[in-house]
Amino acid sequence: MPVLLALAACRPPQPALPPPPPLSLSLQPAEATVTAGHDLQFGHRITSGSGTGVDWRVLEPGGGTVDALGRYQAPGRAGVFTVEARPQADPARAVRARVTVVPAPVGTISAPSTVAPEATGLRAGVPVQPGCRFAWTLTGGTLLSGADTDTVTFLAGEGPSLVLACRITNAAGDSLRSSVEIPVARPLALHIGPAKATLTVGQSMRFGYTLEGNGGSEVIWSVDSPGGGTVDPAGTYHAPARPGTYTLQVASRVHPEATDRAQVRVVAAPKAGITAPDAVKAGAAGLVARVPEQPGARYAWELQGGTATAGTQGPVLTFAAGDGPTLTLRCTVTNAAGDTASGTLQIPVTR
Missing domain, CATH: 2.60.40.10 (Immunoglobulins)
Structure with missing residues (x-):
């Protein structure tokens, strides 16, 4: 027994177990x-x-x-x-x-409401969104630039419409696709007729118009100049009582930007009252008769019982008297609007 104890005392010690690794x-x-x-x-x-x-x-x-x-x-x-x-x-x-x-991607597209056929340099866009990727497609036209940005320029085709679409993908990889259809239409154009007119004060005239492009045919008539007369819904213009130059406008009711204008010159009514001697002597020469001078007017004199010597187409007539017993003067005045007035005067011829 003592021997066994001695052997046990001589056995080397067992190594200690390593500590467990820390939690990871x-x-x-x-x-x-x-x-x-x-x-x-x-x-x-x-x-x-x-x-x-x-x-x-x-x-x-x-x-x-x-x-x-x-x-x-x-x-x-x-x-x-x-x-x-x-x-x-x-x-x-x-x-x-x-x-x-x-943020989530935002796909609201800003673009023209209509475009003209083959119009170029057109622009469309979505809101600026940092960190997003953009991918545009276009049907019915041609992308010119910016297909991978928030703003694109494009060329329109011949119509009748084009479709712009944009896929926006944010930094998280979420995507949104937005599209808009845009009509392709020729610009609406109005042409008034006639473009210029001359009317006598108080007179009326019917104006017309032609319409080009896509849009409603209903129009609105108006007179731009205060006191420049009136126009009814059918385009009949009624001139005011005072001369002047006024502007008549026609506009599309659906597309107010489509307009045209006519210039209306309103002139005074012609005046043909003749001023001349109350009586003349037979054979007298260098006699003068006149009517009021009126800008733009034409004059036509007729003479019976005497001889015109000058001014038969002007406001002042020079004439010689005949043998009598009377001399008849007649003048027709035509104003710039084409309206006429005539005046007649008989003058006694004495000896």
């Missing part, structure tokens, strides 16, 4: 981008230590929520937030993931 936790993904209002599933892995449970939280107030299974719900606003996982077996071994929340 990782998150998948370690960094992520998500659209505002959307969710994201986090996973975790514990490679050593005891226990597999973790506690989740979002560090920033208003930075979203995360449930007990690691599903993160992004807030409705953009920002950068932190998701943290703490091992239940060793809370000091917390691991964090960075989450960038970006």
Whole structure:
């Protein structure tokens, strides 16, 4: 027995077992981008230590929520937030993931309401959205530039319409496709007829128009100049009582930018009252008769019982008397509008 005890006392000591490795936790993904209002599933892995449970939280107030299974719900606003996982077996071994929340893509397209056939240099766009990718397509025309930006220029085809579409993809990979159909139509054009006219005060005249392009045929008539007369819905213009130059306008009711104008010159009524001697001597020469001078008017004199010597087409007539017993003067005055007035005067011829 003593021998056995001695042998045991001489046995070398057994080596101590190494301590277990510290707990190791990782998150998948370690960094992520998500659209505002959307969710994201986090996973975790514990490679050593005891226990597999973790506690989740979002560090920033208003930075979203995360449930007990690691599903993160992004807030409705953009920002950068932190998701943290703490091992239940060793809370000091917390691991964090960075989450960038970006806005959802916005696809509202701003573009012309109509375009002309083969019009070039046309522009369309969607709101500026940093970090987004853009992809434009065009049916019924040709893209000229900017197909991968927020603003595109394009060329229209011959119609009857074209379709612009844009796919917007944000940094989280969420996409939105927006499109707009644009009519291709020749510009509406109005042409008034006649473009110029002359009327006597108080007179009326019917104007017409022609319409080119796509648009309703209903028009609105108006007089631009105050006191310049009136026009009815059918285009009949009624001149005012005072001379002047006025502007008549016709406009499309559907497309008010389509207009045309006519210039209307309103002139005084012709006056043919003759002023001459009350009586003349037989054979007298160098006699003078006149009517009021009227700008733009034409004059036509007739003479019986005497001889015209000058001015038969002007406001002043020079004449010689005959042998009598009377001399008859007649003058027809035509104003610039074509209206006429005639005056007659008999003059006694004495000896």
